[in-house]
Amino acid sequence: MKKILLPAVIFVTVIAMSFQTDTPAKTLYDFKAKTLDGENFDFSTLKGKKVLIVNTASECGYTPQYKELQELHDKYGAKLAIIGFPCNQFGGQEPGNATEIKTFCTKNYGVTFQMMEKVDVKGEQQHPLYKWLTHENENGMEDTEVRWNFYKYMIDENGHYVSHANSKELPNSERIVKWIEAK
Numbered sequence: 001m002k003k004i005l006l007p008a009v010i011f012v013t014v015i016a017m018s019f020q021t022d023t024p025a026k027t028l029y030d031f032k033a034k035t036l037d038g039e040n041f042d043f044s045t046l047k048g049k050k051v052l053i054v055n056t057a058s059e060c061g062y063t064p065q066y067k068e069l070q071e072l073h074d075k076y077g078a079k080l081a082i083i084g085f086p087c088n089q090f091g092g093q094e095p096g097n098a099t100e101i102k103t104f105c106t107k108n109y110g111v112t113f114q115m116m117e118k119v120d121v122k123g124e125q126q127h128p129l130y131k132w133l134t135h136e137n138e139n140g141m142e143d144t145e146v147r148w149n150f151y152k153y154m155i156d157e158n159g160h161y162v163s164h165a166n167s168k169e170l171p172n173s174e175r176i177v178k179w180i181e182a183k
Contacts, residue, residue: 026138027159031129036086036098036115043129048157049081050180052171053133055121056084057093057149058104065150066109068171073113076180079157082113085130087121090148094118121146133161154179 028051029044043051052072057063073082086101088094096104098117105111119127122134122145132138133153134145139161144151152165154176165176 026132028129028132028155028161029159031132033085033119033127033129034117036102036117038098038117041114041116043159046081047159049079050157051081051083051155051159052176052180053083053085053129053153053155054171055087055119055130055146055149055151056105056115057087057090058096058101059093060091060149062148062150062167063093065171066105066111069113070109070111072171072176072180077113080180084111084113084115085121085127086115086118087146087149088118089120089122093149121151133164152176 029047031043033041033043035041052069054065054069056066069082069084072080084105086094086096094101101118102115105115119130121127121130126134130146134143136143141161141163144164148167150167152169152171154162154164156162162179165173169176
């Protein structure tokens with residue numbers, strides 16, 4: 001009887017442990033990345049702020065959204081951080097190096113919000129932050145796929161994933177502004 005009981009107890013224990021959720025879900029604050037200037041950036045420095053993460057490109061039909069992103073930064077900067085991640089995976093529309101991207105953003109749109117280094121937002125070389133943003137088993141909310149430049153992700157003041165907005169939805173859309181202004 002003991003020979004049968006011990007394996008059964010071990011089996012039940014292993015199954016029970018697999019359903020435990022003691023491990024806290026990741027938050028934005030668990031990530032780090034490099035800025036466009038090559039500096040280390042720790043997302044935990046954004047605690048207490050809502051965060052809008054956007055994959056950007058300089059030669060895209062949606063590139064004028066830089067203007068609306070900057071306007072949001074200017075208006076809500078005390079409670080909102082905008083983080084731009086240049087990406088060249090969609091139509092090769094971000095071919096420049098870090099210096100060229102920074103010059104373009106500053107000269108053409110007066111960008112002062114945080115721009116990060118160019119990354120992959122999908123595929124084998126997907127940046128870990130974008131893995132979190134696009135996989136429900138990572139963010140606890142939903143699976144998404146970055147389909148083009150200027151896909152937007154909303155993160156709350158506690159670093160938790162809230163939602164996403166596709167490329168066509170302007171940064172200053174009613175839905176995004178309501179989310180920013182909500183307490």
